[in-house]
Amino acid sequence: xxxxxxxxxxxxxxxxxxxxxxxxxxxxxxxxxxxxxxxxxxxxxxxxxxxxxxxxxxxxxxxxxxxxxxxxxxxxxxxxxxxxxxxxxxxxxxxxxxxxxxxxxxxxxxxxxxxxxxxxxxxxxxxxxxxxxxxxxxxxxxxxxxxxxxxxxxxxxxxxxxxxxxxxx
Amino acid sequence: xxxxxxxxxxxxxxxxxxxxxxxxxxxxxxxxxxxxxxxxxxxxxxxxxxxxxxxxxxxxxxxxxxxxxxxxxxxxxxxxxxxxxxxxxxxxxxxxxxxxxx
Numbered sequence: 001x002x003x004x005x006x007x008x009x010x011x012x013x014x015x016x017x018x019x020x021x022x023x024x025x026x027x028x029x030x031x032x033x034x035x036x037x038x039x040x041x042x043x044x045x046x047x048x049x050x051x052x053x054x055x056x057x058x059x060x061x062x063x064x065x066x067x068x069x070x071x072x073x074x075x076x077x078x079x080x081x082x083x084x085x086x087x088x089x090x091x092x093x094x095x096x097x098x099x100x101x102x103x104x105x106x107x108x109x110x111x112x113x114x115x116x117x118x119x120x121x122x123x124x125x126x127x128x129x130x131x132x133x134x135x136x137x138x139x140x141x142x143x144x145x146x147x148x149x150x151x152x153x154x155x156x157x158x159x160x161x162x163x164x165x166x167x168x169x
Numbered sequence: 170x171x172x173x174x175x176x177x178x179x180x181x182x183x184x185x186x187x188x189x190x191x192x193x194x195x196x197x198x199x200x201x202x203x204x205x206x207x208x209x210x211x212x213x214x215x216x217x218x219x220x221x222x223x224x225x226x227x228x229x230x231x232x233x234x235x236x237x238x239x240x241x242x243x244x245x246x247x248x249x250x251x252x253x254x255x256x257x258x259x260x261x262x263x264x265x266x267x268x269x270x271x
Contacts, residue, residue, distance in 0.1 A: 023190030073248040095192030103185035150238040157242030165249035
């Protein structure tokens with residue numbers, strides 16, 4: 001087993017453990033903090049995949065913006081069900097069963113695929129992922145249209161969030 | 170080198186944990202936390218397929234960036250909805266939000 005495999009296993013176990021804490025812990029502020037820990041683990045997984053820019057975006061956007069938004073929302077609605085009463089549905093075992101079945105189904109489906117055991121080819125020397133990504137996001141032959149649509153979507157979400165959460169009084 | 174299967178199984182496990190959270194949690198914000206876990210699992214898959222497929226075509230990373238934008242939009246609108254509902258109904262428990270049910 002190589003060093004990279006050991007690092008991957010540690011990161012994966014840490015991430016999955018944090019994710020389990022996100023869905024099971026009773027205190028929602030703690031759940032949001034466990035989400036931050038999970039997102040850090042995923043960022044490390046991106047770095048292991050040589051996707052450095054995506055790893056940085058994960059830290060900036062997910063941990064810096066989305067997780068903080070979650071913590072604010074938890075604090076704004078905290079009076080309700082503060083650590084009292086059950087945090088899960090009464091038929092949580094059915095949800096657990098569905099989750100286990102989905103995991104088993106996905107793995108058995110993927111293990112039948114011929115490329116399942118692929119290993120990565122070495123990146124060419126002088127490979128510059130960031131400039132390639134920037135070119136493909138702005139080139140008309142590539143993905144400039146989805147890129148612009150995403151910016152319109154963000155604007156619509158901004159207007160919608162302000163409108164929905166705005167207090168008329 | 171880590172084979173592709175490890176990343177796919179890791180992402181499938183993360184997706185299932187997120188699905189469990191979405192299905193069983195009663196608090197609407199906790200349900201959104203589960204959705205975030207599922208979106209992250211999908212992103213791991215996209216980046217892994219980029220790395221193990223044709224790395225020179227940046228398709229997987231572009232998809233991951235778009236998923237980031239969609240996730241940010243989803244969370245901002247979702248949390249605004251939760252806060253708005255909390256203001257009117259004084260609850261964030263998903264079972265008690267039955268205004269559309271009759």
